[in-house]
Amino acid sequence: MSDPYGDRGNKDLSVGNAKGMGSVIPKAGGTSFAAPGGPFLIGDSMTAGYGNGPDILHDCTIAVEEGEIAVIVGPNGAGKSTAMKAVFGMLDMRKGHVRLDGEDITDLSPQARVAKGMGFVPQTSNIFTSMTVEENLEMGAFIRTDDFSDTMAQVYDLFPILKEKRLQAAGELSGGQRQQVAVGRALMTQPKVLMLDEPTAGVSPIVMDELFDRIIEVARTGIPILMVEQNARQALEIADKGYVLVQGANAYAGTGKELLADPEVRKSFLGG
Ligand SMILES: Nc1ncnc2c1ncn2[C@@H]1O[C@H](COP(=O)(O)OP(=O)(O)O)[C@@H](O)[C@H]1O
Numbered sequence: 001m002s003d004p005y006g007d008r009g010n011k012d013l014s015v016g017n018a019k020g021m022g023s024v025i026p027k028a029g030g031t032s033f034a035a036p037g038g039p040f041l042i043g044d045s046m047t048a049g050y051g052n053g054p055d056i057l058h059d060c061t062i063a064v065e066e067g068e069i070a071v072i073v074g075p076n077g078a079g080k081s082t083a084m085k086a087v088f089g090m091l092d093m094r095k096g097h098v099r100l101d102g103e104d105i106t107d108l109s110p111q112a113r114v115a116k117g118m119g120f121v122p123q124t125s126n127i128f129t130s131m132t133v134e135e136n137l138e139m140g141a142f143i144r145t146d147d148f149s150d151t152m153a154q155v156y157d158l159f160p161i162l163k164e165k166r167l168q169a170a171g172e173l174s175g176g177q178r179q180q181v182a183v184g185r186a187l188m189t190q191p192k193v194l195m196l197d198e199p200t201a202g203v204s205p206i207v208m209d210e211l212f213d214r215i216i217e218v219a220r221t222g223i224p225i226l227m228v229e230q231n232a233r234q235a236l237e238i239a240d241k242g243y244v245l246v247q248g249a250n251a252y253a254g255t256g257k258e259l260l261a262d263p264e265v266r267k268s269f270l271g272g
């Protein structure tokens with residue numbers, strides 16, 4: 001092949017999943033987008049805020065189906081990270097529920113959710129910078145009592161650069177490599193679902209493409225992915241489902257394709 005990068009995954013339709021595709025639903029706050037049987041992971045009609053502060057999320061719903069990639073986009077401060085934290089159990093839910101594989105986990109701690117199969121890569125402070133790459137991966141396996149060397153080998157297969165740098169302090173790595181450490185660390189628990197908050201923040205377009213390719217690869221192994229992205233257009237291109245959040249509420253939801261084609265979404269959130 002003359003251009004080995006010509007068919008990179010961003011436009012790869014083979015990860016698409018025709019089942020359960022809905023239509024664009026403007027101003028759909030309060031509506032659950034659950035398909036029959038329910039999505040694999042759903043934060044359903046969430047109203048939540050920090051401490052005793054005001055509600056940040058208003059009847060907000062985000063979800064991901066088995067075998068799919070779901071992407072959450074929206075302006076800065078829209079509550080995307082808050083929605084992810086709510087799904088992971090990091091703030092008190094005032095209304096709404098979180099269900100994983102049909103089970104209501106609204107009252108579980110984040111640690112208990114990890115034990116149930118949730119992997120979460122937060123937007124900030126997602127690696128231990130003074131520890132080596134390998135130590136970070138070992139920390140990721142903290143809940144495991146079995147031999148995790150196979151999983152570590154899989155992470156190194158997925159991110160070969162991490163194997164090369166495994167004895168280096170994670171803080172010495174580039175932005176894109178640090179994000180690989182963070183994703184790799186989350187994979188060490190062998191999660192059933194992976195939540196990523198802005199995995200491509202601050203990286204170059206080429207590195208972003210590569211990270212998206214690796215994320216698609218993870219999804220292909222059967223791990224559904226719920227991810228926040230500020231690179232809205234590129235992320236929606238690889239998304240089975242997309243959500244646009246505005247001021248803590250659902251503004252639009254649909255397949256990635258539908259959102260990319262929607263004139264209102266394009267005008268307001270994708271730069272025309
Ligand atoms: N730890 C926190 N304590 C109090 N308010 C917060 C905290 N984190 C975020 N917020 C507020 O919640 C709102 C949504 O923020 P965030 O979820 O980070 O938005 P996004 O991820 O979409 O940029 C903002 O008004 C922000 O100031």
Ligand SMILES: [Mg+2]
Binds near residue numbers: 081123
């Ligand atoms: Mg955020």
